Amino acid sequence: MDSRLLALNADITTLAIDAIVNAARPSLLGGGGVDGAIHRAAGPELLAACRRLGGCEPGDAKLTPGFALPARYVIHTVGPVWRGGGHGEAALLASCYRRALFVAADRRLASVAFPCISTGAYGYPFDAAARLAVDTVAETLALLPEIERVLFVCHAERDLAVYLRLLAGRPL
Ligand code: AR6
Numbered sequence: 001m002d003s004r005l006l007a008l009n010a011d012i013t014t015l016a017i018d019a020i021v022n023a024a025r026p027s028l029l030g031g032g033g034v035d036g037a038i039h040r041a042a043g044p045e046l047l048a049a050c051r052r053l054g055g056c057e058p059g060d061a062k063l064t065p066g067f068a069l070p071a072r073y074v075i076h077t078v079g080p081v082w083r084g085g086g087h088g089e090a091a092l093l094a095s096c097y098r099r100a101l102f103v104a105a106d107r108r109l110a111s112v113a114f115p116c117i118s119t120g121a122y123g124y125p126f127d128a129a130a131r132l133a134v135d136t137v138a139e140t141l142a143l144l145p146e147i148e149r150v151l152f153v154c155h156a157e158r159d160l161a162v163y164l165r166l167l168a169g170r171p172l
Pocket of ligand 1: 010011012013023024025030031032033034035036037079115116117118119120121122123124153154155156
């Protein structure tokens, strides 16, 4: 596996890195889960900046400054709502990871931290989402040598164990 990929357990809002990715909703106007945590930590300027973006389609990604966060930027992406797997969910989730990395590379950002997009309120089965995340990021990084580090930020020991197995090339 690409040595630029790492997984860890952390609150993503505490990371001092070029960009953290937000698992947002299409309005980009805040919500619960990691989205709520990012807005609380970044302060009200983030909501004002998101308002100016005019929303985001599922599978797309848009950039704002990080404001009060230790991260320089936030890349907002909108994952798919899990509806059983037959509604293009995998293609949309892969697009979130790909688009976020291209947005980062366009800004010459070298380090990006992802939460486990769609695996909370949006209900995507965790192991399948993690496998898709690792495969998509590895494929995309092959096109983006300027990106030096990608973190998969988990929020539970069990979730981290899944990522560590995938990154080690072991079966789940
Ligand atoms: N740091 C890292 N990971 C976190 C944190 C945190 N501080 N908090 C939660 N997670 P979710 P979704 C993990 O529900 O499924 C929002 O209301 C969590 O354990 O935040 O994409 C939006 O506005 C889970 O693995 O995002 C949307 O409406 C992961 O973050 C909707 O939820 C994603 O869970 C998006 O749903």
